[in-house]
Amino acid sequence: MAIEISFVDSISCKELIVSQQAIKTWLRKVIQTEGKALGNIDFILCNDQYLLKINQDFLNHDTFTDIITFPYSYTPIEAEIYISCERVEENARNHTQQPEKEMLRVMVHGVLHMCGYDDHSAEDKIAMRQLEDRYLKLIFDSNS
Numbered sequence: 653m654a655i656e657i658s659f660v661d662s663i664s665c666k667e668l669i670v671s672q673q674a675i676k677t678w679l680r681k682v683i684q685t686e687g688k689a690l691g692n693i694d695f696i697l698c699n700d701q702y703l704l705k706i707n708q709d710f711l712n713h714d715t716f717t718d719i720i721t722f723p724y725s726y727t728p729i730e731a732e733i734y735i736s737c738e739r740v741e742e743n744a745r746n747h748t749q750q751p752e753k754e755m756l757r758v759m760v761h762g763v764l765h766m767c768g769y770d771d772h773s774a775e776d777k778i779a780m781r782q783l784e785d786r787y788l789k790l791i792f793d794s795n796s
Contacts, residue, residue, distance in 0.1 A: 653728075655679055657695045665697035665737040668755040675756065678791040679763055683729060685787075686767040691728035693766070695735060695759060703736040718743060721762045733762040753788065760787045 655676045659665045669675065683690050700716050707713045707720060718739035724730040735758055744754035764783055765771075771780040 653690045653692070655690070655693045655695070657697065660696055660698045661702045664741070668737055668740060668751055669697070670752050674791070675759065678756075678787075679759065681790065682760060682763055682787050683767065686764075688726075688767050689728035691725055691730035693729060693763070694732045695762075696732060697735050697737055700736050700738040703734050703739075706734055719758050719762050721765050723766060726766065726768070729763075729766045731762070731766050733759070735759065735762070756788060756791060757784050760784055 657669060657672050657675070679693070680690060703720060704714075704716055707715065707717055710722075711720070716736065716739060718736055720734045722732045722734075724732070735755070737755075740755050740758055741751050743749070743758075744751040747754070749757075761771075761780065761784055764780060764787075769776070769780055769783065771777045
């Protein structure tokens, strides 16, 4: 039962992770609140080129993306979740958001996918955003 955060090919990623321990505790609480069991989740924070190569090699997509989740098990939750820090930073600029908060949003987004939520339809996207907001409030309320 572990959540790990590692950094590959990106120096700026470390600046987006304020407290690994607080994030891990928060994500465990999200999983518990969703009624799921935690196995192992590995977050790999990287740059655009690293994630683009994964997107091309494994998903046959030739586009930049902010997150790719490789689910290994849903019961308990086991996954590798790759996040491009450059995409997170650009998303933050586009939405006038703090980059650290946008990183948390993307991380919880990946976890929510592992909890069974999708964001394919417009309604699903709205529901996913509401859940992200709810759980972001949880981490910020607990850190005040």
